[in-house]
Amino acid sequence: MDTDLSSQDRKDLDKFIKFFALKTVQVIVQARLGEKICTRSSSSPTGSDWFNLAIKDIPEVTHEAKKALAGQLPAVGRSMCVEISLKTSEGDSMELEIWCLEMNEKCDKEIKVSYTVYNRLSLLLKSLLAITRVTPAYRLSRKQGHEYVILYRIYFGEVQLSGLGEGFQTVRVGTVGTPVGTITLSCAYRINLAFMSTRQFERTPPIMGIIIDHFVDRPYPSSSPMHPCNYRAGEDNGAVYPSVEDSQEVCTTSFSTSPPSQCVFTVTKTHFQTPPPVVTDTLKVPVMGLAFSHQLSSSRLSYQPAALGVGSADMGYPVLFAGGLNAAHPHQLLGPGKEGGVPPVPSQPAHGTQADQERMCTPLDGVHYSAATPSSSEDTETVSNSSEGKCGSPHDLLETIFIRKVGAFVNKPINQVTMANLDIPFAMFAPKNVELEDNDPMVNPPDSPETESPLQGSLHSEGSSGSSTGNTHDDFVMIDFKPAFSKDDILPMDLGTFYREFQNPPQLSSLSIDIGAQSMAEDLDSLPEKLAVHEKNVKEFDAFVETLQ
Amino acid sequence: MNCRAEVLEVSVEGRQVEEAMLAVLHTVLLHRSTGKFHYKKEGTYSIGTVGTQDVDCDFIDFAYVRVSSEELDRALRKAVGEFKDALRSSGSDGMGQISLEFYQKKKSRWPFSDECIPWELWTIKVNVVNLANEQERQICREKVGEKLCEKIINIVEVMNRHEYLPKMPTQSEVDNVFDTSLKDVQPYLYKISYQITDSLGTSVTTTMRRLIKDTLAL
Numbered sequence: 001m002d003t004d005l006s007s008q009d010r011k012d013l014d015k016f017i018k019f020f021a022l023k024t025v026q027v028i029v030q031a032r033l034g035e036k037i038c039t040r041s042s043s044s045p046t047g048s049d050w051f052n053l054a055i056k057d058i059p060e061v062t063h064e065a066k067k068a069l070a071g072q073l074p075a076v077g078r079s080m081c082v083e084i085s086l087k088t089s090e091g092d093s094m095e096l097e098i099w100c101l102e103m104n105e106k107c108d109k110e111i112k113v114s115y116t117v118y119n120r121l122s123l124l125l126k127s128l129l130a131i132t133r134v135t136p137a138y139r140l141s142r143k144q145g146h147e148y149v150i151l152y153r154i155y156f157g158e159v160q161l162s163g164l165g166e167g168f169q170t171v172r173v174g175t176v177g178t179p180v181g182t183i184t185l186s187c188a189y190r191i192n193l194a195f196m197s198t199r200q201f202e203r204t205p206p207i208m209g210i211i212i213d214h215f216v217d218r219p220y221p222s223s224s225p226m227h228p229c230n231y232r233a234g235e236d237n238g239a240v241y242p243s244v245e246d247s248q249e250v251c252t253t254s255f256s257t258s259p260p261s262q263c264v265f266t267v268t269k270t271h272f273q274t275p276p277p278v279v280t281d282t283l284k285v286p287v288m289g290l291a292f293s294h295q296l297s298s299s300r301l302s303y304q305p306a307a308l309g310v311g312s313a314d315m316g317y318p319v320l321f322a323g324g325l326n327a328a329h330p331h332q333l334l335g336p337g338k339e340g341g342v343p344p345v346p347s348q349p350a351h352g353t354q355a356d357q358e359r360m361c362t363p364l365d366g367v368h369y370s371a372a373t374p375s376s377s378e379d380t381e382t383v384s385n386s387s388e389g390k391c392g393s394p395h396d397l398l399e400t401i402f403i404r405k406v407g408a409f410v411n412k413p414i415n416q417v418t419m420a421n422l423d424i425p426f427a428m429f430a431p432k433n434v435e436l437e438d439n440d441p442m443v444n445p446p447d448s449p450e451t452e453s454p455l456q457g458s459l460h461s462e463g464s465s466g467s468s469t470g471n472t473h474d475d476f477v478m479i480d481f482k483p484a485f486s487k488d489d490i491l492p493m494d495l496g497t498f499y500r501e502f503q504n505p506p507q508l509s510s511l512s513i514d515i516g517a518q519s520m521a522e523d524l525d526s527l528p529e530k531l532a533v534h535e536k537n538v539k540e541f542d543a544f545v546e547t548l549q
Numbered sequence: 550m551n552c553r554a555e556v557l558e559v560s561v562e563g564r565q566v567e568e569a570m571l572a573v574l575h576t577v578l579l580h581r582s583t584g585k586f587h588y589k590k591e592g593t594y595s596i597g598t599v600g601t602q603d604v605d606c607d608f609i610d611f612a613y614v615r616v617s618s619e620e621l622d623r624a625l626r627k628a629v630g631e632f633k634d635a636l637r638s639s640g641s642d643g644m645g646q647i648s649l650e651f652y653q654k655k656k657s658r659w660p661f662s663d664e665c666i667p668w669e670l671w672t673i674k675v676n677v678v679n680l681a682n683e684q685e686r687q688i689c690r691e692k693v694g695e696k697l698c699e700k701i702i703n704i705v706e707v708m709n710r711h712e713y714l715p716k717m718p719t720q721s722e723v724d725n726v727f728d729t730s731l732k733d734v735q736p737y738l739y740k741i742s743y744q745i746t747d748s749l750g751t752s753v754t755t756t757m758r759r760l761i762k763d764t765l766a767l
Contacts, residue, residue, distance in 0.1 A: 041600040043585040046598060052596045
C-alpha cells in the first residue's frame with residue numbers, strides 16, 4: 001500500500017528507478033559499442049555519479065531512452081526493453097538480444113528506500129556490467145566494422161521476444177525488491193547465429209557458429225559513417241541527434257536462420273577411384289553431402305543418408321555446419337558453389353522433409369547407396385557413421401569413415417567383383433572369395449589335437465589334409481612388394497627398396513673404438529677447463545633457464 | 550554466524566591460469582567494493598565513485614570487467630602469481646585451489662588479538678591440463694572462455710541473492726569491515742589464500758601453516 005511509504009521515500013524511489021533505467025540503457029549500449037570501456041574511480045564524490053558508479057552518459061542514448069520512457073516508469077506490464085540487433089552491409093538484420101527491465105507486484109515493505117534499495121540498485125548495475133560482457137553479442141560487437149554493425153532500439157511496453165528465433169536463452173542479471181514492486185533485469189539472447197550464405201565462408205567458425213566472412217577489426221569510431229551504436233565525442237550539446245535508423249519497426253527480414261547441425265565435416269580428396277561395393281574391411285568413403293533427418297532431440301546426431309554420391313570429382317572443400325545449442329530444427333546443408341560440388345543451398349529452412357534435403361545432394365557417378373539403417377541384414381550394406389555430433393566445439397577436419405564389415409557368421413558367398421582390378425593397397429592380401437569360407441576359423445575350426453580313436457584319427461587326418469591343401473594358399477609369397485603411396489615412375493627407388501637398402505647402415509666413426517679411446521683421454525684432460533668456463537658463465541645460463549620456464 | 554561458501558571449478562591450460570583466476574576474483578571484488586567513505590559530522594557519510602574497465606584476456610577468448618584501481622589489481626596479480634608459481638613448482642598433477650575470503654574483524658580485549666570472522670568464502674578449484682597441439686589449444690581457448698562466462702553468471706546469481714552483508718559501519722568501526730588502505734576504492738576486508746593438492750589428494754604445507762597460525766592467534 002502506498003500509504004506505508006512516505007512521500008519523500010516515494011519521490012526518492014521514483015527518482016532512483018528512473019535513473020536506474022537510464023543508467024541501465026547506457027551500460028548496455030556502451031557495452032555494444034565495440035570498444036573497451038574505461039572509467040576512473042574517484043575517492044571524492046562528485047554528486048553526479050548515480051549509484052556510486054562511474055558510468056558515462058552518452059547524450060544520444062539518454063535522449064532515446066527518455067523518448068521511449070516518455071515520462072513513465074517501468075511498472076507491471078510496462079517494461080523497458082533495449083533491443084540489440086546486428087545489421088550487415090547488405091541489409092540483412094537479426095535481433096541478437098533483448099534486455100528487459102521489468103517490475104512485478106511483489107513488494108518488499110520493510111526495505112529502506114534511501115539506503116538498501118539504492119545500494120542494491122548499485123550492485124545490480126555492477127552485475128549488469130559483468131553480464132553484458134558475457135553474452136555472445138559482446139564478442140560480435142567487438143568485431144563490428146565494415147561488414148556489419150550493431151544497432152540498438154529502446155521501447156517501452158510489452159516485451160517482444162519473437163525476433164530472437166527459437167531456442168533463445170535467458171540470463172537473469174538480478175532483482176531488487178522495493179516497496180512498490182520488485183525490479184527485475186534480465187536478458188534474452190539468441191543462440192543460433194547462422195546466416196544463410198552462398199558465398200565462401202570461414203573454415204573456423206567462432207564460438208556461436210556465425211558464418212560471416214571478411215570480418216575486420218573495427219576501425220576507429222569517429223571515422224566510420226553513422227552507426228547508431230557509435231559514440232562520437234563531439235556532440236555533447238544535445239542540440240542535434242543523429243536519427244537512429246532502427247527506431248522504426250522491428251526487423252523482420254525473412255532470411256533463414258534454421259540452425260544447422262553441430263558437426264563440421266570436411267571432405268578431403270582421397271586416393272580412391274571408384275570403389276564398388278566390395279567386401280573389404282574398411283572403406284573410406286569420401287562423403288559428398290549428407291542429408292540429415294529431423295530427429296535431433298539431444299546432441300547426438302542420428303541421420304539417414306538419403307543419397308550419397310561418391311565419385312572422382314574434386315571434393316576438396318569444407319562442408320561446414322555451424323554449432324547450435326538446443327537445435328530442434330533439421331540440419332541445413334551449406335555448400336559452396338564449386339564445380340562438381342553441391343549446388344547452392346536454397347534459403348528456406350527445410351522443416352523435416354527429407355525430400356527437400358535430397359535436393360542438395362547430387363549423386364555423381366559411382367556408387368549410389370540406398371538409405372540404410374544400421375541394423376539392416378547381411379544382404380544390404382551396413383553403413384555406420386563413426387563420427388558423432390559434438391556439442392559446442394567445432395572441429396575443422398572430421399573425416400567420416402564408413403566401416404562396413406561382413407558379418408562374422410556370414411555364409412553367403414560373395415562373388416561380385418574380383419580383387420585384382422582394384423587399385424587399393426595390399427589388394428593381393430585382400431581375402432579372396434574362394435578361400436573366405438575355408439579359412440574362416442568360424443567355419444573351419446582349427447586342427448583338433450591328437451586323439452586315440454581311429455575314427456576320430458581318420459577324421460582328423462582328413463581335416464588336416466583338407467586344411468593343408470587349403471593352407472597352401474595361406475603362404476603369402478611376396479612377389480612384388482607394393483607399399484602404399486608409392487609410385488614407380490617418380491623415383492627409381494621405392495620405399496621398400498629404400499628401407500631394405502638402408503636397414504644396415506655403417507657404424508658411426510665416432511663410435512668406433514680406436515678413435516674413441518684417443519679422444520677420451522683428451523676429453524678428460526680438458527674437463528677442468530670446461531668446468532671453469534661454465535662456472536664463469538653460470539649467471540647467463542641461469543637467465544637462459546629462466547626464460548625457458 | 551554462518552559463512553556463505555561458494556565453490557567454482559575450472560579446468561585450464563597452464564598459461565590460462567592467471568587470467569582465469571583474475572577474471573573470477575575481479576568479478577567478485579567488483580561486487581564487493583564500494584567507493585571510499587567520507588564521514589561527515591552527525592554520523593553521515595558520502596561514498597566515492599567506483600570506475601570500471603574492460604580487460605581482454607590474451608590466452609582465453611574472454612573479456613571481463615574490473616574495478617578501476619591499480620592497487621587492487623596489483624594485489625590480486627601478486628596473489629594469483631604466487632598461486633601460479635606454486636602450482637607449477639609443486640610437481641603435482643596441476644590441481645589446486647585459490648580462496649577469496651571476506652571477513653569482519655572483531656576487536657577483542659587484551660591480550661587476545663582481533664578475531665577474523667569470515668562471512669563469505671569463494672573457492673576456485675583449478676585443474677591444469679596439458680595440451681598436445683595447437684588445435685587443441687585453440688579449442689581450449691574457446692571452451693575456457695565459455696566456461697568462464699558460465700562462472701560469471703553463477704557469481705552474479707549468488708551476489709543477487711542479497712544475503713548477509715555486514716552492516717554499514719560507523720567511522721570508528723570502518724576498518725573492521727572495509728579495507729581502507731586503498732586510495733580509490735574500498736573493498737570489504739578480504740584475504741586470499743591458496744593450497745596445492747598433491748597427487749594423493751591431500752593438501753600440503755600451506756594449509757597446515759595457516760591452521761597453526763590461526764590456532765596460535767586465538
